[in-house]
Structures are given as C-alpha cells and as structure tokens.
Amino acid sequence: DGGITQSPKYLFRKEGQNVTLSCEQNLNHDAMYWYRQDPGQGLRLIYYSQIVNDFQKGDIAEGYSVSREKKESFPLTVTSAQKNPTAFYLCASDRGGTGELFFGEGSRLTVL
Amino acid sequence: AQSVTQPDIHITVSEGASLELRCNYSYGATPYLFWYVQSPGQGLQLLLKYFSGDTLVQGIKGFEAEFKRSQSSFNLRKPSVHWSDAAEYFCAVGDGGADGLTFGKGTHLIIQP
Numbered sequence: 001d002g003g004i005t006q007s008p009k010y011l012f013r014k015e016g017q018n019v020t021l022s023c024e025q026n027l028n029h030d031a032m033y034w035y036r037q038d039p040g041q042g043l044r045l046i047y048y049s050q051i052v053n054d055f056q057k058g059d060i061a062e063g064y065s066v067s068r069e070k071k072e073s074f075p076l077t078v079t080s081a082q083k084n085p086t087a088f089y090l091c092a093s094d095r096g097g098t099g100e101l102f103f104g105e106g107s108r109l110t111v112l
Numbered sequence: 113a114q115s116v117t118q119p120d121i122h123i124t125v126s127e128g129a130s131l132e133l134r135c136n137y138s139y140g141a142t143p144y145l146f147w148y149v150q151s152p153g154q155g156l157q158l159l160l161k162y163f164s165g166d167t168l169v170q171g172i173k174g175f176e177a178e179f180k181r182s183q184s185s186f187n188l189r190k191p192s193v194h195w196s197d198a199a200e201y202f203c204a205v206g207d208g209g210a211d212g213l214t215f216g217k218g219t220h221l222i223i224q225p
Contacts, residue, residue, distance in 0.1 A: 004155075031210040040121070042202065042217040043156075050210045058212065090155060098163060099144050099206035099213055103155035 002027045004104035006091050011109045013078075013085070021076045021107045023091035031094035032074040033101065036060060036087045043090065049074055078109060086111045114139045114205050118216035125193050126224045133188040133219050135203035145186040146204040146213065147177055156202065162186065163208070173197070198223045 004025045013019045025032065031050045035043040045058030049068040063082025068074055078085045088108050092101040115138045125131050137143055144163050148156040160171025167179040177188045186203060200220050204213040 033212050043215040045212045099208050105155045
C-alpha cells in the first residue's frame with residue numbers, strides 16, 4: 001500500500017545534539033511537508049518542498065534544516081539551535097492541485 | 113494571512129447524541145477547507161474536504177460539514193456519535209497551492225457512555 005513512513009516513532013536526545021527524522025513516501029507526490037505539533041497549539045509548518053532540490057521555510061523554520069535529494073525522501077534535522085525541540089513531528093505529502101495532505105504516523109522527539 | 117479558529121478546546125458528548133464542531137476561517141478568496149481527525153499518538157486522517165460546488169459535503173465515518181461563506185464557517189457534524197469517535201479534530205484551510213495548509217488548534221472530543 002502507498003503511504004508515508006516516518007522513523008523513528010520515538011526518539012530521545014540530549015541537549016546540544018542534532019537529530020534527524022526520516023520521512024519516506026511511495027505515493028509519487030511532488031510536494032512534501034514537515035509540521036510540528038505541540039499540545040493545544042495545532043500544527044505549525046516548519047519546511048516544505050515542492051520539487052526535488054528545492055525547499056522553502058515555513059512559519060517556524062529556525063533551528064531546523066531539511067534536504068530533498070530524492071522525490072521520495074524529505075528528512076528533517078533538528079539542530080542544537082532549536083530552543084525547545086520536544087514535540088510531535090508530522091511529515092505529509094500533497095497529491096497536487098488541491099492542497100489535500102496525506103500524513104505519516106509521526107515521530108515524537110524528547111530532549112532530556 | 114489565512115487563519116483558522118476552533119473555538120472549542122474540549123467538547124463532551126454522550127454516545128448516540130449529535131455532534132457539531134465549530135470552525136471559522138479567515139481567507140481572502142474562496143478557500144479550500146478540510147477536516148482531519150487524529151487518534152492519540154497517530155498521524156492525521158482526512159475526514160472530508162470542500163473545494164467548490166455543493167456547500168454540504170459528506171465524509172467518511174458518517175461525518176458531514178457545511179460551508180457557509182457569509183459566516184466564514186465550516187462546521188463539522190455527525191447525527192449520532194460512537195465511542196470510537198473520541199479523538200482530536202482539526203480544521204484546516206488552504207488555497208490549493210503547494211505551500212501547505214493552515215490548521216486550527218484542534219478540538220478534543222470526549223464521548224461519555
């Protein structure tokens with residue numbers, strides 16, 4: 001079945017460490033997204049990519065970085081510059097033309 | 113800038129009772145509107161969407177929503193809720209482009225037996 005796979009599901013990090021969250025899709029979608037979810041805050045856009053080798057900052061990009069070397073993959077790196085990285089991270093892709101998003105199961109990052 | 117307001121943080125409904133979750137949006141043009149549902153620790157699943165045409169849209173799991181342009185609203189309804197409907201519900205707005213959706217802060221639905 002087609003879908004979006006995020007890994008790992010749970011991740012623990014010490015302060016000062018960078019960590020990379022994986023997102024892979026086999027839906028053949030061009031656009032991919034990273035959202036951050038905090039309790040009571042809804043989803044906030046971190047980065048998005050409309051095509052390979054191109055990406056744009058979302059509303060809360062500071063302290064994060066991404067790459068898009070392949071259509072299927074859109075990894076997110078949470079750097080030590082992110083002041084409050086503990087959150088639930090969701091990756092999504094867009095069928096195209098309507099903005100309808102398909103989501104992965106999420107990755108929960110906890111900073112110890 | 114577009115925005116979405118979900119006025120109710122929590123709603124408690126008895127099983128079998130009707131449900132209405134409110135959503136108001138701010139957007140300059142005709143919006144693309146969505147309702148998503150999220151179970152704890154999971155990703156989001158699309159319930160229904162409105163792009164154009166009939167303002168009453170049907171979705172999965174017996175949900176429906178009505179687009180009211182004059183009120184800038186897109187409320188979600190279900191005539192009879194089941195215990196399995198307990199979840200977080202998000203309303204979202206977009207413009208059909210590839211720059212993502214803007215989400216509300218969500219409504220947590222609790223089902224009483």
